[in-house]
Amino acid sequence: MVGLQDLLRISDYEWEIPQSFRHDMRVPVRIFADRRLLEQVLGDKSLEQAVNAATLPGLVGAVVVMPDMHQGYGFPIGGVAATEYPRGVVSPGAIGYDINCGVRLLASGVDLEAAEPHLDRLATLLNLYCPSGVGKEGTVRVTVAELERVLREGARWALKQGYADEADLARTEEGGCLDGANPAAVSERAKARGREQIGSLGAGNHFIEVDVVEQVFDARAAAAMGLRAGCLCVQIHCGSRGLGHQVCTDYVQSFQSAVRRYNISLPDRELVCAPMDSPEGQAYLGAMRAVANFAFANRQLLAQSARRAFEETFAGKATDWHLRQVYDIAHNMGKVESHDVNGKRVKVCVHRKGATRAFGPGAPGLPPEYREIGQPVLVPGSMGTASWVLVGTEQSMLRSFGSSCHGAGRVMSRAKAKHEIRGEELRRDLEKQGIQVRAGSMPGLAEEAPQAYKDVDAVVETVCAAGIARKVARLRPLAVIKG
């Protein structure tokens, strides 16, 4: 168990667990948190899991943990770990089951005043056109051959099918398609799960949310993103559905023997890994990228469904209702990137699990309009609380492998939330606050109650005070669609 006495205070917003804390750590753990957020996680296993993650072979720099951290399984949620490419390892469990779970933000020019009489209908149509809930089938049926194209091409497949425009892809991480995807490394069982679910939201903490831009903090960055105070926007939070879960399951199982073959000793079997230049590591990377492409395509299809709902709600009733993409970014992913570590430029695989890529100004791969301001970082709150749009900074590139927080972060167990919160009551409370709610499961809604999460504003204050992100805009929820 890690206690406050084991931590070195770097600043009010940054702490370190030194490598000397445990004999098997290969690097230290850096924690971005204010004291209150830090004390909140001392009661769960987040920091112990971060220490376990610091034992992965080939790590460089430090394992970094974000202020929205919470206990996961194996690797903490909110964790970032970079391993030397290609000799270091890749760990499926350090990326997570929902590969390329991420957030997409779309902005409209519809003013809240004009929208208010129509929010009920908008929520109903979003719920109708964006299939959500347990195991739900998606909006599109794809053949086996077509699924292969989705896995190779990601959002580019959606573009060819007429489900996207060029601007959508330009404002998606990696253009919505990771190179090196290998559909042959994805099991038939995983493909079967993916074929039926593409174009669906799923359940759990995934959602579609209509927000209003409540406050703008950086007018220049907000203008570049098309965000204007008082206007409606939409967040889509989901990932690769059963496909990603099956691929992670497959590789966590098969890597159980790989660790023995490569003589790797780990404190938790969920952290199993293989060298990236090994056949096992190459197979996983190819499969993971294929799944990531599926997730990009999935969010693209949901974005099109959201556009349809906006058009049917606002055409003839409001102006400028078209939803334009602000950005689409993953928060469960392994990416090969170059970073400065101890004054040297090194190629690494950055594992982000519940952490968002947050590239600063001038970073490669950003669309021209974001090159000077930095990459948008999308930080959804919990139902009933704010969400944030931030940008990455020069400091995030130097101190967190170009990463930042991904949300509010859970603080209450699901068991306790189910026990203490009634879904119906919560829905009534949210509706009293003017938030439309469409939810497939009341117990599921209760588990995702705002009080089960940390204060997203405190999380955002921390990453901004630490210098690894900068505020652009704060969003307030108007309608939530959950599975």
Added chain:
Amino acid sequence: MPFEELAHTADWAVRVWSDDLQGLLAESVRAVNALSGLNPAAGPRLNRRLELQAEDAESLLVAFLSEIVYLMEQENLGVRSLHITRLEGDGPFRLEAELECAAVQAVHKLIKAVTYHNLQIRPTERGLEVEIVFDV
């Protein structure tokens, strides 16, 4: 009930115990059904046969429960009862079982994956005991 839900910040965790591995597998299915709010008692019966091989008991448990999760999500089938016809643990673990299933009528929430996090089947006063963390 020979299982209990454990507090977990983000996901679901359960402690299961039984006299032996065969019982542990059966109770784990009941735990999955209880956590998901699933009652597959009604409706026509459908049988599924499972044959699994794993390098140790924990891997067998993960593989077995992963099959249950897959059946629920992909075939909309919940397991009513489990009849194990073969369970060997000398060398690789081998399991053969008949699953009596029924269509899932309603479910609160599906388990999406079964993890290896701190997974260890331990002998205790209650027989064998294990804590399983599920991704939801």
